[in-house]
Amino acid sequence: MKRTIIFSLILLILGQGTLAQEVQDKEKSWYLPDYAKLQYAGAIGFLSAGAGYSQFDGKMETELMLGFLPERIGGDNLTSLTLKSQFLPWTVNLKIDKYDLLPLYLGAYASYTFGDQFYVFTPERYPRWYYGWPTALRLGIFAGSRLRIHLPEMDIIKSVDFFYEVGSYDLKLASYIQNLEALSLLDVINIAAGIKIEF
Numbered sequence: 228m229k230r231t232i233i234f235s236l237i238l239l240i241l242g243q244g245t246l247a248q249e250v251q252d253k254e255k256s257w258y259l260p261d262y263a264k265l266q267y268a269g270a271i272g273f274l275s276a277g278a279g280y281s282q283f284d285g286k287m288e289t290e291l292m293l294g295f296l297p298e299r300i301g302g303d304n305l306t307s308l309t310l311k312s313q314f315l316p317w318t319v320n321l322k323i324d325k326y327d328l329l330p331l332y333l334g335a336y337a338s339y340t341f342g343d344q345f346y347v348f349t350p351e352r353y354p355r356w357y358y359g360w361p362t363a364l365r366l367g368i369f370a371g372s373r374l375r376i377h378l379p380e381m382d383i384i385k386s387v388d389f390f391y392e393v394g395s396y397d398l399k400l401a402s403y404i405q406n407l408e409a410l411s412l413l414d415v416i417n418i419a420a421g422i423k424i425e426f
Contacts, residue, residue: 262425264290269419270367270396271309271338272296279311281425288313294338309338313371329373329388338365338396360398369394369419388423 260278267274272294279290289312296305313334318327339347345363349355371392378384395403399415 260426262288262290262423264292264421264423266292266294266419266421268417269369269392269394269421270365270417271311271336271419272305272307273300275307275309277309285318286315288315303342305340305342307338307340309336311336313369315373318375325377325379327375327377329375332371332373334369334371334392334394336367336369338367339363340365360401365396365398367394367396371419373423383426385425388425390421390423392419393417394419 261281263276263278265274265276266272269275271292273296275292275294277290277292279288281288289310292309292311294307294309296303296307298304311334313332315329315332317331318329321328340363342363347361347363349358369392371390373388373390375386375388377386393416395415395417403410403412403415
């Protein structure tokens with residue numbers, strides 16, 4: 228199961244490059260993603276991969292990510308689907324050949340974890356509002372930074388971004404607010420790192 232999911236994630240990323248190559252001499256179809264992404268950690272899986280679209284001249288991005296957390300790390304094999312969106316207001320040209328810095332971007336996500344043990348609405352076997360939080364759905368926020376490398380000599384890939392993100396999600400933030408004396412911000416944040424390939 229684990230190998231199948233990891234293999235599927237790799238094929239998803241490689242498949243985006245194949246689609247981009249097929250249309251490089253034609254006008255790009257609206258439904259083809261603008262980029263593929265691979266992310267490590269960040270509360271959406273040990274490893275997650277997906278594809279997305281750029282809007283507003285690259286100032287906003289929206290992507291769909293499939294994540295996997297293996298049993299040896301999380302205690303159970305978990306698969307999640309995450310919709311992420313980020314706002315990238317600033318780009319700084321480093322005046323070094325082909326390199327740009329995106330010093331700060333902000334984003335939000337909604338992540339759904341699959342499995343019979345998870346739910347969005349409290350199951351009928353429990354009294355209404357017995358559990359205050361859905362176990363399948365997490366809403367989160369994050370901030371990040373990127374280093375972009377432009378690749379004008381390549382036909383398929385326009386640029387590659389290396390990024391990191393720092394964020395948290397609803398349940399952790401609520402726990403922090405309710406336990407200010409016992410928890411610090413370091414207890415409720417998560418860190419992610421990854422690579423984005425733009426076509």
